[in-house]
Amino acid sequence: AQTVTQSQPEMSVQEAETVTLSCTYDTSESDYYLFWYKQPPSRQMILVIRQEAYKQQNATENRFSVNFQKAAKSFSLKISDSQLGDAAMYFCAFPFGNEKLTFGTGTRLTIIP
Amino acid sequence: NAGVTQTPKFQVLKTGQSMTLQCAQDMNHEYMSWYRQDPGMGLRLIHYSVGAGITDQGEVPNGYNVSRSTTEDFPLRLLSAAPSQTSVYFCASSSHSSTGGETQYFGPGTRLLVL
Numbered sequence: 714a715q716t717v718t719q720s721q722p723e724m725s726v727q728e729a730e731t732v733t734l735s736c737t738y739d740t741s742e743s744d745y746y747l748f749w750y751k752q753p754p755s756r757q758m759i760l761v762i763r764q765e766a767y768k769q770q771n772a773t774e775n776r777f778s779v780n781f782q783k784a785a786k787s788f789s790l791k792i793s794d795s796q797l798g799d800a801a802m803y804f805c806a807f808p809f810g811n812e813k814l815t816f817g818t819g820t821r822l823t824i825i826p
Numbered sequence: 827n828a829g830v831t832q833t834p835k836f837q838v839l840k841t842g843q844s845m846t847l848q849c850a851q852d853m854n855h856e857y858m859s860w861y862r863q864d865p866g867m868g869l870r871l872i873h874y875s876v877g878a879g880i881t882d883q884g885e886v887p888n889g890y891n892v893s894r895s896t897t898e899d900f901p902l903r904l905l906s907a908a909p910s911q912t913s914v915y916f917c918a919s920s921s922h923s924s925t926g927g928e929t930q931y932f933g934p935g936t937r938l939l940v941l
Contacts, residue, residue: 719868757934758916763929806924813874814924815885816861818866
């Protein structure tokens with residue numbers, strides 16, 4: 714089965730601290746992309762970061778980075794120096810087959826001032 | 827540059843009514859998709875299109891129809907609304923395939939309540 718699993722429905726972190734959101738997936742493909750999308754209270758979905766599977770180096774976008782472990786099929790998102798504006802739902806996504814982008818169930822991140 | 831627009835923002839329907847959710851993009855994207863978002867279930871793909879005149883089913887297509895007569899527009903039709911279709915609907919577009927790493931751009935969503 715082609716699945717994307719986010720096992721943490723909710724997470725919280727103190728402002729300025731670091732938090733890691735987990736995501737695992739199941740695929741038999743060898744080259745693919747993985748995505749993290751953010752959905753703030755405004756409901757607007759925004760791409761946070763993407764990772765190409767064949768690249769050894771973990772992707773980084775400012776305070777956001779991933780820990781990609783291909784053999785373990787794990788794709789975690791690390792947010793450093795958490796800010797109040799990071800409060801949102803975060804979704805991991807994997808494009809199974811032709812255009813069928815599959816999302817995990819999401820992790821709600823709360824930032825504690 | 828408006829990006830992806832959706833209308834209406836909110837709609838209440840009675841069971842059995844039909845309606846069309848509108849989606850338009852001004853980025854000349856070939857790929858467009860419709861998702862529904864329900865609590866605890868993430869986003870699920872309803873239908874998608876890889877270009878004008880070409881559509882295909884996603885994970886949860888039953889009860890929904892789509893067509894793609896132009897590159898810009900991708901309307902979603904509810905044929906006979908049911909309470910199970912109460913959800914938030916998102917339209918998305920991208921210039922190329924997500925399998926190739928392309929970013930999907932999402933509309934602001936339409937909240938639909940079926941009584």
